[in-house]
Amino acid sequence: MNASRCFAMLACCHVFAASSMVWAATNDSFTSGGEAFRAGKFTDAAKALREAAARQPASGTLLNLGLAEWRRGRPGAAIQAWERALWIDPHDAGARANLAYARQLTGVESPDLAWYERASTWLPVNAWAWIAGASLWLAVAMAVLPGVFRWRRAGWQQALAALSFAVFLLSLPAHAGVVTRTRIGFALKKDTPLRLTPTAESEAIVKLNAGQPLRAMRMRGDYIFVRTAHGHGWVERSQFGSLCRD
Amino acid sequence: MMKQGPVLSAAVVDSSSSSIGLTELQSSSRTILLLLSCWLLGGESVSHAQPNSPPPGVLMQLMQSQLPVDVNSPVVAKAEFDPPFVSVGRKAVYRVTLNALEASVRFVGHIPVPPGLKMTHGARGQIMPISEGMMRPQTALNFHVRAEAPGFFAVPAFTVEVYGKPVTVPGASLEVTPRPSEDEAEPRQLVLSPVRTNVFLGELVRVRVLAAGSASNAVDFLTQLQFNGDGFLDGKTIYRQQIETITRAGRAQPAWMIESSVTPLAAGPQPLTAQAFTAGLHFTGPVVLQGQIRTLGNPQRHVLLDSEPVMINVQPLPPDGNARGFTGFVGKLSVDRPLLSTNSLAVGELLTLRVTFRSEQSFARFTPPAPPRVAAWQVFPPTPTEPAASSEPGLPHAVAYAYTLIPNDDVERTPAIPFCYFDPEKAAYVDATIPALEVRVRGAALAAEERPGQSFGTETPGRRRLVLSNPAAAPGPQVTTLWPYQLQSWFWLAQLVPASVIAGLWYWDRRRRFLDAHPAIVRCRQARRALRRERRALRRAVLSGDAPGFVRRAVAALQIAAAPHFPAAPRALVCGEVLSLFDAREQGGRTGEVIRQFFARELAMEYSARPEQAMPLFGLRPELERILTTMEARL
Numbered sequence: 001m002n003a004s005r006c007f008a009m010l011a012c013c014h015v016f017a018a019s020s021m022v023w024a025a026t027n028d029s030f031t032s033g034g035e036a037f038r039a040g041k042f043t044d045a046a047k048a049l050r051e052a053a054a055r056q057p058a059s060g061t062l063l064n065l066g067l068a069e070w071r072r073g074r075p076g077a078a079i080q081a082w083e084r085a086l087w088i089d090p091h092d093a094g095a096r097a098n099l100a101y102a103r104q105l106t107g108v109e110s111p112d113l114a115w116y117e118r119a120s121t122w123l124p125v126n127a128w129a130w131i132a133g134a135s136l137w138l139a140v141a142m143a144v145l146p147g148v149f150r151w152r153r154a155g156w157q158q159a160l161a162a163l164s165f166a167v168f169l170l171s172l173p174a175h176a177g178v179v180t181r182t183r184i185g186f187a188l189k190k191d192t193p194l195r196l197t198p199t200a201e202s203e204a205i206v207k208l209n210a211g212q213p214l215r216a217m218r219m220r221g222d223y224i225f226v227r228t229a230h231g232h233g234w235v236e237r238s239q240f241g242s243l244c245r246d
Numbered sequence: 247m248m249k250q251g252p253v254l255s256a257a258v259v260d261s262s263s264s265s266i267g268l269t270e271l272q273s274s275s276r277t278i279l280l281l282l283s284c285w286l287l288g289g290e291s292v293s294h295a296q297p298n299s300p301p302p303g304v305l306m307q308l309m310q311s312q313l314p315v316d317v318n319s320p321v322v323a324k325a326e327f328d329p330p331f332v333s334v335g336r337k338a339v340y341r342v343t344l345n346a347l348e349a350s351v352r353f354v355g356h357i358p359v360p361p362g363l364k365m366t367h368g369a370r371g372q373i374m375p376i377s378e379g380m381m382r383p384q385t386a387l388n389f390h391v392r393a394e395a396p397g398f399f400a401v402p403a404f405t406v407e408v409y410g411k412p413v414t415v416p417g418a419s420l421e422v423t424p425r426p427s428e429d430e431a432e433p434r435q436l437v438l439s440p441v442r443t444n445v446f447l448g449e450l451v452r453v454r455v456l457a458a459g460s461a462s463n464a465v466d467f468l469t470q471l472q473f474n475g476d477g478f479l480d481g482k483t484i485y486r487q488q489i490e491t492i493t494r495a496g497r498a499q500p501a502w503m504i505e506s507s508v509t510p511l512a513a514g515p516q517p518l519t520a521q522a523f524t525a526g527l528h529f530t531g532p533v534v535l536q537g538q539i540r541t542l543g544n545p546q547r548h549v550l551l552d553s554e555p556v557m558i559n560v561q562p563l564p565p566d567g568n569a570r571g572f573t574g575f576v577g578k579l580s581v582d583r584p585l586l587s588t589n590s591l592a593v594g595e596l597l598t599l600r601v602t603f604r605s606e607q608s609f610a611r612f613t614p615p616a617p618p619r620v621a622a623w624q625v626f627p628p629t630p631t632e633p634a635a636s637s638e639p640g641l642p643h644a645v646a647y648a649y650t651l652i653p654n655d656d657v658e659r660t661p662a663i664p665f666c667y668f669d670p671e672k673a674a675y676v677d678a679t680i681p682a683l684e685v686r687v688r689g690a691a692l693a694a695e696e697r698p699g700q701s702f703g704t705e706t707p708g709r710r711r712l713v714l715s716n717p718a719a720a721p722g723p724q725v726t727t728l729w730p731y732q733l734q735s736w737f738w739l740a741q742l743v744p745a746s747v748i749a750g751l752w753y754w755d756r757r758r759r760f761l762d763a764h765p766a767i768v769r770c771r772q773a774r775r776a777l778r779r780e781r782r783a784l785r786r787a788v789l790s791g792d793a794p795g796f797v798r799r800a801v802a803a804l805q806i807a808a809a810p811h812f813p814a815a816p817r818a819l820v821c822g823e824v825l826s827l828f829d830a831r832e833q834g835g836r837t838g839e840v841i842r843q844f845f846a847r848e849l850a851m852e853y854s855a856r857p858e859q860a861m862p863l864f865g866l867r868p869e870l871e872r873i874l875t876t877m878e879a880r881l
Binding site for chain 2: 027030034037038052056057058059060061063064067070073084087088089092093094095097098101124125126128129130132133137140141144145147148175178179182190191243244245246
């Protein structure tokens with residue numbers, strides 16, 4: 001008994017220490033990135049903030065990363081970072097303002113979202129998962145537990161079950177929106193060729209602006225078949241900046 | 247390319263038979279000739295390509311507007327020696343003339359050259375004079391003749407094939423005197439004099455062609471001048487034509503002079519000849535007349551003249567080495583400072599860079615430098631444009647090209663365009679790279695200059711001003727990964743926890759309700775549990791030698807095992823009730839006896855004044871265990 005208790009305590013300490021180290025490293029990268037940004041060393045700032053975002057994606061880190069990339073003259077990477085910041089925190093006013101600024105300056109449009117995708121932007125993507133899970137099991141519990149525990153049937157229990165189930169049903173379109181939004185990406189470089197076939201020698205249908213929104217349909221080798229406002233075609237995987245996948 | 251002399255057949259000197267064999271022309275093409283030809287023709291096509299060809303209807307109209315060509319008149323052949331008499335060793339021209347298209351004339355045999363006469367092929371050409379509303383073709387073939395001995399030489403009549411039909415060429419005679427006479431005439435021929443005979447490959451060579459007047463100082467104009475030679479490209483450009491006075495055989499004589507150019511295409515000694523038809527008083531283009539000129543008013547007579555070959559030594563170009571941007575221009579060249587359409591533009595906007603080249607020679611086959619490939623610029627191939635006004639004297643020829651550039655990124659200078667040419671005077675490549683020019687590119691650069699917090703655009707009522715935000719002071723909301731939870735497997739596995747809890751509760755409730763409806767099951771289960779407990783106590787009593795405890799536990803075990811069948815509290819059961827669970831045979835047998843003994847002993851212990859100390863019932867333990875096992879199985 002004592003041995004298992006000690007093992008559990010050691011495991012907890014290990015997890016806590018590892019989390020603390022990750023948090024400390026992330027915080028260091030965020031701080032150094034901010035200092036480099038203020039010093040005008042945008043390349044260093046972008047590097048540090050990219051490391052911090054890779055360790056622990058955070059809306060503030062991605063906001064600053066976007067600013068650094070913008071100052072480096074890489075609007076595609078900046079737009080991707082700000083979109084990621086909104087992916088984590090859709091109420092981040094800074095990222096939203098920066099996106100509007102960048103898109104007006106560069107002339108690229110926002111991603112074309114369906115109604116359920118637009119609904120999924122009301123809350124952080126993971127909030128929908130928790131809301132759906134909690135509401136579903138709350139509804140089930142409210143339907144099952146009074147009978148199990150032989151509570152007296154009460155109106156509030158049924159109302160709570162109905163409300164929870166309604167919340168669950170209402171969250172389903174947002175769930176679908178989150179899933180389909182994972183296919184969204186952005187052209188990272190200017191004049192990214194949208195090719196007819198997934199080969200380097202293929203004819204370029206059109207050249208995409210940096211930050212142009214794309215929607216991945218399928219992959220083949222080093223190329224991704226994407227849908228854009230200008231049509232369908234293949235782009236190189238290295239030139240496709242996914243919204244949520246590195 | 248320039249035409250060769252006799253194309254259909256050529257006269258070859260055969261010293262043994264002194265006859266001319268008619269053989270196919272052997273063209274000795276060399277690799278460098280082909281390459282340079284490709285460059286020259288390609289350059290011409292680049293710089294002077296006409297993108298649109300006339301539609302077929304227009305071509306038909308043009309063809310119909312041309313005068314008809316006379317191919318139906320009877321073909322008449324003439325042959326003559328020019329001059330008809332020469333001294334030994336002097337040259338004469340044996341000239342055959344036919345009123346037919348050159349392509350239709352085919353020699354079917356050898357020209358019967360008399361012994362003692364050496365004949366080599368000369369020029370061959372066609373002219374289309376207009377007469378009586380028709381173009382009447384005239385083909386002439388020149389053969390150069392030298393006599394080895396005095397005498398009277400007659401070339402007999404022979405037959406050629408014209409339009410597929412035999413045509414007889416009449417005979418002609420040449421009188422050869424042993425020594426030159428004062429009235430001996432020179433054959434009419436051209437004098438070819440290049441400005442330079444030691445040139446580089448690809449260098450434009452100015453050539454003067456002179457046609458001396460007749461003995462009576464009458465001058466014939468020339469037409470259809472062409473140069474013959476494997477290693478040369480005919481410039482087809484007449485720089486100057488004039489009548490000038492030359493000194494020939496000790497006396498001044500007027501001569502028709504044409505200045506043109508050729509371009510050597512092959513290295514090494516290259517023979518060059520010229521040929522032209524006399525045109526009487528017909529000429530095209532400006533003509534400079536100097537001094538006293540006498541022209542004949544006779545009907546024009548088209549005589550094919552040619553020249554003696556001139557050997558031009560063509561040196562190959564040295565290896566270009568580090569020379570970047572060499573496009574094949576050989577000569578003297580000057581590049582004006584390039585002009586930009588603007589020096590301030592946004593990313594993605596067009597910028598035009600105009601470059602003017604000047605030279606003393608024609609740019610007919612000039613190839614402009616190729617657009618460079620640089621990361622920050624998109625440079626399109628140049629297009630010809632109007633050259634700027636000349637700023638340098640002595641360089642009359644100019645050509646200009648416009649390069650269209652589009653900046654892709656934040657840049658401050660246009661890309662330099664590598665270019666060089668070969669200067670034959672210096673015998674070296676001269677770097678004439680078009681320099682980079684400073685520009686200001688808005689867009690990415692301008693955006694990069696925007697400080698966070700600065701605004702973009704104008705603020706109008708109802709329209710929010712767009713600003714770049716300040717950097718975040720803290721990382722803010724965090725996630726472990728950008729990939730959404732609902733697409734991660736652990737999320738769905740985590741949903742099993744509440745599902746399992748609720749399912750377990752439901753099952754527990756269902757079981758509980760079942761047991762409530764079936765209390766016998768509960769009693770049996772409780773009895774089994776209590777029986778197992780009592781049997782453990784029995785074993786402990788045996789081990790400890792506790793005889794009273796052993797008896798009490800044994801009776802309690804029997805009561806517990808029997809209780810669910812009645813149902814009643816175990817302690818309320820008596821021996822008879824326990825025995826009633828067995829059939830009559832067992833009740834009368836050993837089983838009943840053992841049970842009765844335990845109950846009797848337990849009663850004796852409970853109510854006797856003198857408790858029994860012996861332990862005879864320990865020996866009944868195996869039978870008791872068997873009975874309890876049997877009763878447990880019935881629960």
